[in-house]
Amino acid sequence: MVQALARAGCAVTLVLKAPVRTGRLVDPLRALPEVTVRSPHAEGMVSFEGGMPAKAAAAILARVDEEHPFDLIVVRGRRLAGKLSAGPLAGRMWTYLTDVPQSAGEFDGASKGELRRIADASRVLLCQTEELRGFLESAVPATAGKSVLFPPVVVLPEGLATRPDGAPDGRALKLAYTGKFAPRWNTYEMTSLPRLLAMRGVDAELHMVGDKIHDDPKDPGFATRMRTALESGQGVIWHGGHPRAEAMRLTAACDVGLSWRHPEMDASLELSTKVLECGTLGVPVVMNRTPMHERLFGADYPLFASTETDVLDALTLIGKNPDVFTLAVQRCRAAAAEFTLDAAAARLRGHLARTFPEPSPRVLAAAVEHERVGVRPADALSDVSASAVSSAPAVSSAPAAPAGPAAGEGRRLRVGVAGHDLKFFSRLLDYLQSRPDMEVRVDHWAALKVHDEERSQELVDWADVIVCEWCGPNAIWFAQRKRPGQRLVVRLHRFELYARWPQHLDIDAVDEIICVSPHYADLTREITGWPADKVTTIPNWVDDQQLDRAKLPGAQHHLGMIGIAPSRKRLDLALDALEELRRDDPRFTLFIKTKLPWEYWWIWQKEEEREHYEKVFRRIRRSPLLAGGVVFDSYGRDVASWLRRIGFVLSTSDDESFHLAPAEGMAAGAVPVLLNWPGADTIYDRRWIHADPPAMAASIAATVSLGRWEQDRLLARDQVRAAYGLDEVCRQWTDMLAATGAPKAARQARTA
Template sequence: MDDRKGMPVRPRALVYGDVDLNLIDGSAIWAQGMVQVLARAGCEATLVLKAPIRTGRLVDPLRALPGVTVRSPHAEGRIGGGEGMTPRQAAVVLTEIDAERPHDLVVVRGRRLAGKLAHTPLAGRLWTYLTDVPQSASAFDRSAKGELRRIADASRVLLCQTEELRSFLESAVPATAGKCVLFPPVVVLPDGLAPRSPEPPRGRTLRLVYTGKFAPRWNTYEMTSLPRLLAMRGVDAELHMVGDKIHDDPRDPGFAARMRTALETARGVVWHGGHPRAEAMRITAGCDVGLSWRHPEMDASLELSTKILECGALGVPVVLNRTPMHERLFGPDYPLFVTSETDVVDALTLIGKNPDVYGLAAERCRTAAADFTLDAAAARIAAHLERTFPEPSETVLAAARAAAEARAAATPVTVAAAGTSVPAAAPGGAERRPLRVGVAGHDLKFFTRLLDYLKSRPDMEVRVDQWAALKAHDAERSKELVEWADVIVCEWCGPNALWYARHKRRGQRLLVRLHRFELYAGWPKQLDIDAVDRVVCVSPHYARLTRETTGWSPDKIVVVPNWVDDRQLDRPKLAGAEHHLGIIGIAPSRKRLDLALDVVEELRRDDLRFTLFVKSKLPWEYWWIWQRDEERAHYEKVFRRIRRSPLLAGGVVFDPYGRDVAAWLRRIGFVLSTSDDESFHLAPAEGMASGAVPVVRNWPGADTIYDARWIHDDAPAMAASIAATVRGGLWETERRAARDQVRRAYGLDEVCRRWTDLLAGVLTA
């Protein structure tokens, strides 16, 4: 917040879920867990309640936590009646509460609510937890996409429960890409409750347990028949059911009455009613097997049940549906996967006869749950907080003080009332303030994440002079930036750099970032290099070419590489990734798609599992490329080859251009760079951050950016390296090495640190 600029602070979090905390279900447990996680991660957390509290079983434990405040709009008289707030009411109340004492982040759950908040002063500070979204492409209509795009634009962070949900959202709604981070369910064991030892139920009643809401697709009514069906197999069993939320389903009007009757009268069913979460988990710990068997139409769900993780943390194995998500969590050979009622009865019967099966299932569940503890969740959130709210730097604050003093010393004198001349300000009286950073350019797409980072720093204040086009800008706005800023960054060494070099104030620092595009244009030769403090290049090779081309002093040129958002890209690979090659961007022809085809063709001579995935706009989508005869001829030859080559048939897949690169890279095991030349080539670095192995052709300067182990002389050598890596079982080792390398050299945190030093004036050539 502006009133705390330059000071280390404990972030203030406002939390609201469109959930009733009187009822125990997954969404209510989310609200409780989120507050606990934020408090553990170092936030001051304020939880706003949707409905009046009738039972404190979920809220009372939160009131006792240090740094946590619970507010009830109903008790405060903001909302009348005894019903929960509507999304519209909640948006008004949250805005009012924030206005009293502004918060740094506003964590909300509920799509309709987030849509309302997108049009309030809370926009830009929202950390939106997304679950109630369409979970198939067919259900994603234009309205849903538009709403989620507005929510994404208004959100600083989008919290996703699973990797599957994150990848789906990024593919369906491009605006979410780069903002989605994982926040899996949180499992908190009550005090005094420890995981049980896996003891198979031999010679006694098999105790089954279900906790949560009672609804048709959750198969809760069908579960009440299990004790009777198991008795027919000679297995004595009882089913313990915990919860008091019975759904009224419009598609099945008789369900609620039927469910209640079964809970009260079915053979072997013990209905415990609603209980605090701690007591529900104690009941679970006293049972042998948890039930999370659901209707098959829920197999496509992108959400993960908290209940199966709670059971795992308690050492209680779970019967659940076989889905790709569950296979990734428990392993494809987990023994308690089911698809039908018969499967459930078979699995439960097997447990009683085979103790080894029971022990294996319990151990798999316990291992899976280990990544979902309160400490693990707090560490995840703390990492996001650290990146979103970086600590102020004394170096930056010192640079800001020096700039303020220099400005004060240069301030013209004013005439006092008595006619005597006095200085408007003295150097010692310069105001204490953040470093003022101006960013100017016509196209900031390569600077966006850095710009977000700079704006988030409490020791910097950032203003942007967005030029309408390469040579078009608002001169008055640019002059205002000159008057205000301590340091100006020109993104691209174009007309913007020429203008600011001519108009900068004395003592004002000017940084110019030069890309490959401008190096061979006329602007660098026109630039008054004496007015520029540093020219920033992204690689040593292009720094050398810049010196040779312009004749500028080496002291003027500094290398700060392109950033790689390593945390966003580091995601689990999909099955078969080690046989998948990827190339990002195939236009213009110097990207050399033809050489990538040489590589995959060579590999497919021995193994048809090798496939090339191309993520790119197609060349005819670039008018300036397609109007050139030599470019058209190149691509016509390439695509004719793909159609006619027996080895390439079925071996090349074209995926649409888009921002969902992180999700796309989950299927890629090797990323190719076959270009004739590059200034940096971000694609291999992004591949490395994703856990793929880079395969780089030896274009000029490649060895100044990438380790020699990844660089090869030609397409046959590239293919041989890939084949040897897979055949020798080295892919896992190589990809881990690649990921570690790129994180140290080009990770976003490292590049942001270097830009911070550059802006503070301490990074030299």
């Protein structure tokens, strides 16, 4: 991690949790430029021997941070992260999660609560595998949107030669195992392999490296048996404990690595670094067949094994077949190539760029202009902490502003955000809070009409620009109190357009009305009669980087819908399309991620809504074509993980202001399939829009049967990134907030 962060351009301080006994690991890090190693034990910051408990470590980190505040704090370990989540480092933590429950049965209420607190306090959650990320997002919704991949990193020691190419010829097959000796790692069973292979006519020897023999309370005799086998097993050569570089040298001198484990470990959500190290060294590995391993090494990898017989068969095969050996080496090398230090640094650079945007000269210029022309009756408020005007526990904490020109020269643009429900603004708010050239404060209204007027007035007195999320009572209140020279921006959704609030809004006090689609911008102008040049379009954002995940097998036959309530979402039309498809191919399945209609009291109280859904569910139960073809998945924030199984996302609504589900599906590599609801063609390419359910079904069937699915899904992904990707939408918001006069031509250009 230290090496990857340094290579990504960070100045890194490593704080050691234990006293240095040998410089074997630490000295190479001290030699790196921009890396500082702090040893609290050597510096007299702790008075006890040995490693620090989590509570003490949290206190030490806070003390080190006080001396020179950090922009981000990378922490590994659930106990330590839990302690830090309630302290001054909250909001800047990049937490590497590994020691978490890995099955639903292990996940009790206490574990979920602790991980929720850690997620809330973390800016980024680093997950080792896609499987772990998906599991966490499902079990702990607060992790969704923050979880990013940081796979194991394999770094070969300098001067270490990899295994020469070619299969072993005319000598004993050398097997290698490095690591701890424990029952579920099958290390005792491994010691029998040379003897059993000899019975098959394969000469082999087993090299085992390590000195940690596990004491298992469930099997008190294990340690004795294991040591005896290491010391006297036929064909077993025990090298004892060695530094990592020497262990890797010994592995490189062998022909095959062993990572054969008990079937109980097949469900592990972590990836063995030892397997990747072997691949980098050119040493193929015998391992269990799991979905994760199949994804990395291919379903036809020749050295998958689950039983002792499987292991013997695989080793016998490669011992007698050089071509199979060569194939296994190639697969392992290719898989390990994704886990280099350069790849890790590139991932971190991407995360850093999004978390710490570069300052914009336009934003800084706008701040200067507001300072020049603004009438500020309460300038003393500029030193009030952000918490003084924020009561929103759901809003993410902002990280410390990075040092730089924007943070250190002049003042930043002051942006206030006000609204009762910020769920559609959350990622934009995170982004704005991260900008070094903006200072952001939130006035969170308790309900549509309920707020603390004193806090709201403080925001009026302080801000250069106020953004009202929803065109409701909040927009009316701020329009009545807006200061001269202050800009007021209102984001209007479908919900408010047909309500009474726009009639009461003083449009002359509003600088810009933001709609999420050109169609609804036109409707807004038509219904309200507001000046056309004040109504502009900035689309909804799609977190394309979070959604872009590897598809699961079979996705091309899986249709998806997100949300089926109220009835205007028209689940019945989606069922029409599904029946058409299943007449010819029963593999087509509709997955629906949604709350059920009776969970919305305001929907279920309407008789016509109840009748619609009773008819739809009765049809699902009784239709022979739909039997087994409709799956309801629970509502939740784990949309990105859910979309991995979906190949086509349906939009069958009567009307939508934007309909985010198809865009999210596109970002996740699914093909959008839409009916022609009003304005659909102003948001999505016409190639994805169809006249009726039979046309939808025909397009889906042709896409799969003609082999176009891969091509179409990549095209859709590229389209949504360019138009609605989070970075692009954040750029548009930054440009809008930086405007000082918002000239008519600029607004019209943005709308176009």
